[in-house]
Amino acid sequence: MRNEDADVKLVYSMPESLVDRPNHYCPGCGHGIIHKLLTQAIDELEIREKTIFIAPVGCSVLAYFYIDVDGCEAAHGRAPAVATGLKRVHKDKVIISYQGDGDLLAIGTAETIHAANRGENITVIFVNNAIYGMTGGQMAPTSLASQKTKTSPYGRDPADVGQPIRACELLNTLEAPVFIERCAVNNVKNILKTRKAIKKVVQNQVLNIGYSFVEILSMCPTGWGMTPQRAVEWIDEAMIPYYPLGNFRKKESDHV
Amino acid sequence: MAKGKPGIDIERCKGCALCIEACPEKILKMSESFNRQGQPYTICFEPERCTSCMSCAIICPDSAIRIWRYVAV
Amino acid sequence: MAETVLMKGNEVIGEAAIIAGCRYYFAYPITPQNEIPAYMALRLPRIGGTFLQAESELAAINMVFGASAAGARVMTSSASPGISLKQEGISYLSGAELPAVVVNMVRGGPGLGNIAGSQGDYFQATRGGGHGDYRTIVLAPASVQELADLTVEAFDLADQYRMVVVLLGDGYLGQMSESLKLPEPSGKEFDKSSWALTGASGRAPHIVYSLRLSPEPALEEVNLRLQAKYREIEKNEVRFDTYRSKDAEYLLVGFGTSARICKAAVNILRREGIKAGLFRPITLWPFPSLAIERAAGSIKKVLAVEMNAGQMLEDIRLALWTSTSSSRNVVIDFCGRTGGMIPDVDEIVERVRNYEK
Numbered sequence: 001m002r003n004e005d006a007d008v009k010l011v012y013s014m015p016e017s018l019v020d021r022p023n024h025y026c027p028g029c030g031h032g033i034i035h036k037l038l039t040q041a042i043d044e045l046e047i048r049e050k051t052i053f054i055a056p057v058g059c060s061v062l063a064y065f066y067i068d069v070d071g072c073e074a075a076h077g078r079a080p081a082v083a084t085g086l087k088r089v090h091k092d093k094v095i096i097s098y099q100g101d102g103d104l105l106a107i108g109t110a111e112t113i114h115a116a117n118r119g120e121n122i123t124v125i126f127v128n129n130a131i132y133g134m135t136g137g138q139m140a141p142t143s144l145a146s147q148k149t150k151t152s153p154y155g156r157d158p159a160d161v162g163q164p165i166r167a168c169e170l171l172n173t174l175e176a177p178v179f180i181e182r183c184a185v186n187n188v189k190n191i192l193k194t195r196k197a198i199k200k201v202v203q204n205q206v207l208n209i210g211y212s213f214v215e216i217l218s219m220c221p222t223g224w225g226m227t228p229q230r231a232v233e234w235i236d237e238a239m240i241p242y243y244p245l246g247n248f249r250k251k252e253s254d255h256v
Numbered sequence: 257m258a259k260g261k262p263g264i265d266i267e268r269c270k271g272c273a274l275c276i277e278a279c280p281e282k283i284l285k286m287s288e289s290f291n292r293q294g295q296p297y298t299i300c301f302e303p304e305r306c307t308s309c310m311s312c313a314i315i316c317p318d319s320a321i322r323i324w325r326y327v328a329v
Numbered sequence: 330m331a332e333t334v335l336m337k338g339n340e341v342i343g344e345a346a347i348i349a350g351c352r353y354y355f356a357y358p359i360t361p362q363n364e365i366p367a368y369m370a371l372r373l374p375r376i377g378g379t380f381l382q383a384e385s386e387l388a389a390i391n392m393v394f395g396a397s398a399a400g401a402r403v404m405t406s407s408a409s410p411g412i413s414l415k416q417e418g419i420s421y422l423s424g425a426e427l428p429a430v431v432v433n434m435v436r437g438g439p440g441l442g443n444i445a446g447s448q449g450d451y452f453q454a455t456r457g458g459g460h461g462d463y464r465t466i467v468l469a470p471a472s473v474q475e476l477a478d479l480t481v482e483a484f485d486l487a488d489q490y491r492m493v494v495v496l497l498g499d500g501y502l503g504q505m506s507e508s509l510k511l512p513e514p515s516g517k518e519f520d521k522s523s524w525a526l527t528g529a530s531g532r533a534p535h536i537v538y539s540l541r542l543s544p545e546p547a548l549e550e551v552n553l554r555l556q557a558k559y560r561e562i563e564k565n566e567v568r569f570d571t572y573r574s575k576d577a578e579y580l581l582v583g584f585g586t587s588a589r590i591c592k593a594a595v596n597i598l599r600r601e602g603i604k605a606g607l608f609r610p611i612t613l614w615p616f617p618s619l620a621i622e623r624a625a626g627s628i629k630k631v632l633a634v635e636m637n638a639g640q641m642l643e644d645i646r647l648a649l650w651t652s653t654s655s656s657r658n659v660v661i662d663f664c665g666r667t668g669g670m671i672p673d674v675d676e677i678v679e680r681v682r683n684y685e686k
Contacts, residue, residue, distance in 0.1 A: 011260070012313040012323035025317065027295070028272035032317030049530035052399075064536050070526040072398050073538035075421050078391035081383065085395020085403070086526065088353060088379045093528050111391070114384035188278050188311045221272070228272040 015039035017048040017068045024062060026133075028228020030218025031060050033185040034127060034194070038096070039067055041199040045206055051094040052086055054079045056108070058100035059133040077108025080115035083122045094205050095122045102132045105141035105165050112167075119176025119211045123201045126167055126215040130239060131223035141165045144238055149223070167215050168248045178210035178251040182243060184217035186235040190245070197247075209251070217243055260308025260325035264298050268320035271295035275312035275321060281305045284312060331510040338473045339364035339503040341511075342432055342496070343372060345480035346404050348514055351430070352378035353403040355392035357385055357411060360444040361500035362434035365406040386411035390418030390431070397427040398537040400525030402484055406432035408500070409442065409450050413458060419493050420459030424539025424551070426524075428487035430480070431465075432496045434503040437669030445669025446500030446586060451640035454497050455614040462552055464559045465493040466566065467613040469584040473507035479611070481512045486566065488519035490558055497613060499636065501586050501671070559615075568611035569620050573599060577606025579681050580625055582645055583634040584610050587672060591634050594677040605681055613641065618648035625649055625656040630684050634672050635665040 014020055018039035025031045042048050051069040055061050057076035064071025074082040079097040087095045097115075104112050104126050115122065131149055132138040139152040142164045146155035156164075168182045179201055183194035194216055201212035217239050219231035226234060262284075269291060275298055276284045283302040291297050298321070300306060313321040336344070343365050346354065354373060356366040366382060373380040379396075383389035389405045396403040407415065412433045422429050435450045437443035454467045466486050468479040476498060483494040524535055541548035572592055574580060579598075581591040588609040598605040608624045610617050625631055631649065633642045642663050649656045664680055666672050 007327045008260075008324045009327045010322060011308060011325045012310045012321075014319040014322075018319060020319075022268055023318065027270035027317075028274055029317055032319070033315065036317075036319060050528040052526050052528065054395075061540060064534075064538070068529070068534060070529050070534045071536040071538070072395070072526055073421075073425070073536075073540055074394070075391060075417055078388065078394070078418070081388040081391035082395035082398070084381070085353070085355065085392035085397070086399050087395075088381065088392075089396045089399035089401040090527065110384045111388050114388065118381075188314050191314055228274050229277055232274065232277070 015043050017042045019066050019068050021066070023066055025059065026222040028219055028221040028231060029059070030129060030185045030216070031127060033191060034125065034216055034218065035063060035066055037191070037195045037198045038125065040195060041202045042069065044199060045203060047094050047206060050092065051096060052090070054083055054095065054097045056099055056103045057134070058103050060098055060100065060127065061134070063098060077103050077106070078111055079103065080108065080111040080120070080122070080124065084115055084120050087120055087122050094202060096125060096202070097122055098125045099127070100133070101128045101130065101140040101142040105167055113174070116171050116177050116211050116213065117174045121205055121208055121210055123205045124213045125198065125201070126213065127218045128167070128215050128243065129218045129220035129223065130164070131220050133220050133223045137223040144242055164242065166243060168213070171213055172248045176211055177213055177249060179204050179212035180248040182215040182217070182245050184235055184240065184245060186217065186219060186232040258304045258306045258326065260323055261303050261306050262300050262312055263322040263324065264300070265320045266291045266297040267293070268318050269295065269297035270318055271297055272317065273298070274315045274317070278311045278315040280309060280311060281307060331513065333508050333510055335506055335508050336473060337364060337504065337506045338476050338498065339434065340368045341473050341477045341509065342406065342480050343368035345477040345512060346430065346484070347372060347376065348512060349402065349481045349484040350514065351402045351404050351484060352376070353396040353401050354379070354405065355381050355383050355389040356405050356407065357383050357389050359408045359411045361436055361446065361503050362406050362408045362432070364503065365432065386414040387418065390415035393429050394418060394422055394427060397422065397429050398425070398526050400521040400527060402488070404430040404432065406434065408434050408436045409438050412450065412453070416458035419465065420461050420463060421539055422493050423463035423465065423555070424461060425537050426491040427537065428491050429493050430483045430487055430496065431493055432498065435497065435499045443669045444500060446502065446636065447667070447669050448499060448585060448587065448636040448640070449667065450497065451613065451635070451637060454495050455616070455644070463555060464614055465495045466490070466562060467495045467497050469497050469611055469613050470502060471585050471588045471609065473502070473505065474509040476502060477509055478512050481515055485515050485517050490562060492558070497585070499586055563615040566612060567615050567617045567620065569617040570609040570611060571624060572607040572609070574606030574608055574624050576604055578604040578629050579684055580606050580608055580628045580631045581634055581677065582608045582621065582631055582641070584613060584641065587634045587636055590672050590674050591677065593674045594681070597674070597678050598681055603681060603685060610641070616644045616648065621645065621648050622652045622654055622656045625659050626654060628656070628659050630660045630662060632662045632664060632677070632680060634677060636671060637665055638667050639663045639665055
């Protein structure tokens with residue numbers, strides 16, 4: 001029985017500030033989902049014309065071709081420094097530093113910690129997929145113990161290379177950050193929570209509340225050598241136990 | 257009776273199948289045929305059971321799914 | 330008329346940058362240029378500018394990248410080891426065609442070296458220490474007055490050609506105080522609205538980037554555009570100075586602090602009736618090849634004097650020995666000191682005296 005007579009309303013479609021073109025990400029990659037959530041936030045906050053998006057080296061280095069705002073590339077690990085330079089010049093613009101785990105926790109650790117410690121009024125979106133995706137699946141600072149990668153073929157050995165680093169907990173020791181949360185995009189429930197968190201970290205900047213950080217556990221089927229669905233499950237089974245989801249800090253500004 | 261329907265861009269779909277697992281009604285499956293990228297793509301084989309809950313569209317990494325909801329006239 | 334002031338080299342660089350309209354400065358402590366960040370930390374906050382001490386020289390050059398991409402006039406300064414950390418950033422600035430002024434008050438090297446003045450970074454500055462086919466304009470001041478004037482010029486050149494301009498001083502120039510007249514702003518304006526990141530309001534988004542993956546020739550097109558720009562700079566932006574070189578039989582060639590010592594040597598030699606003169610490159614890139622070729626036309630011998638093991642020496646050889654004029658046959662001698670030591674004026678005088686024997 002069809003409802004030809006009923007009216008039809010479009011209730012879900014591509015966000016306006018997400019460029020309508022195919023993306024280069026692998027099937028099942030979390031970047032595509034996160035791009036949607038970010039552009040939904042940009043649309044809702046009506047800030048497309050005042051946003052500057054920084055894409056450092058990593059799978060998402062081409063993200064400025066998908067997000068319809070002013071874009072800027074950063075050398076590997078240096079996005080928080082580039083963001084600092086941009087924000088110090090344009091205090092009224094929304095600067096978004098969108099980084100992967102190698103970028104933020106390996107080569108860019110110093111920039112990550114010091115931009116956060118200075119309390120730069122920027123938004124950092126940290127996509128943690130526990131691997132170097134763009135270069136073909138090497139071990140990242142967030143690769144789990146015994147996780148097999150191209151550069152830990154026998155499984156990550158903590159005795160040799162240490163345990164994975166928890167970014168939220170690390171930044172939570174600093175005074176200045178106003179918002180620190182870890183989410184995931186491996187199922188609809190988690191995605192909806194991530195959507196709220198992304199809107200919050202962007203809105204905090206719009207309202208000048210301060211440095212806001214969201215870490216997002218994200219699938220990398222190709223890098224992990226799994227099907228997309230298996231990668232979704234692996235986040236639940238392996239990543240979330242080590243990287244507990246939740247909010248670590250939520251300072252409301254005194255003047256809001 | 258369907259509350260809405262998914263609109264699937266079969267060329268944009270990469271066949272990752274995340275939507276199939278995400279759909280509470282389990283009315284999505286991979287096609288037998290392939291799109292231009294040589295990928296099987298998602299099809300809704302029981303549209304009348306669609307509740308337009310949007311789960312498939314929410315989890316789709318490639319914005320390949322749009323959702324319409326039937327609104328009583 | 331600007332009145333005469335007595336200022337320290339390092340501080341004059343800060344003041345001149347402010348005169349040039351620079352309101353953003355990111356740096357990290359390193360001797361012998363620490364007075365620059367200290368000066369900017371005092372002055373910039375009082376005039377609505379931004380001074381920020383970065384967590385490393387590497388972070389600082391990337392903050393420069395951000396501020397420049399935003400369309401602002403921006404500077405960073407450091408000394409040799411810190412400048413090495415900035416090389417990747419300088420390559421990125423060049424690939425993205427972003428203007429920036431980078432000050433290197435060179436110190437003794439290699440390695441941790443020492444904190445004395447040196448010219449050991451000539452190759453790095455003129456050949457580029459980063460990756461890829463890029464050039465930076467390299468200006469070599471030889472006095473506190475020139476530190477001021479060339480800083481103002483550096484900002485105009487950076488904006489005009491959308492590239493990195495390196496001010497190559499040394500620890501001695503930075504630490505010495507001399508009287509000078511502070512320069513006036515040049516008054517030149519540069520429209521950056523076609524590329525600067527200001528938020529895509531009422532226009533298509535701008536993207537500042539240097540990654541060119543496809544189509545395949547895309548990166549070569551960027552390189553061809555850069556090379557054309559560099560040829561134009563080689564034609565239009567050469568700067569040099571000469572001292573008593575018109576009738577010279579022996580030509581001393583030196584830049585920066587070395588040139589000051591050569592000038593003293595020329596005066597001593599002239600008093601002894603020996604016709605010595607000085608040729609002083611001010612732009613180390615573009616190197617004044619034609620000018621030095623002309624100056625060396627009727628010269629018996631050229632003596633390059635540097636505070637390194639012989640680096641500009643190679644550019645002098647390149648310019649003279651590959652020229653089609655008589656300078657092709659001129660003998661080129663070298664007198665240099667490394668490790669932060671300064672060439673001794675008596676040694677230079679003695680060297681030229683022996684040419685007469």
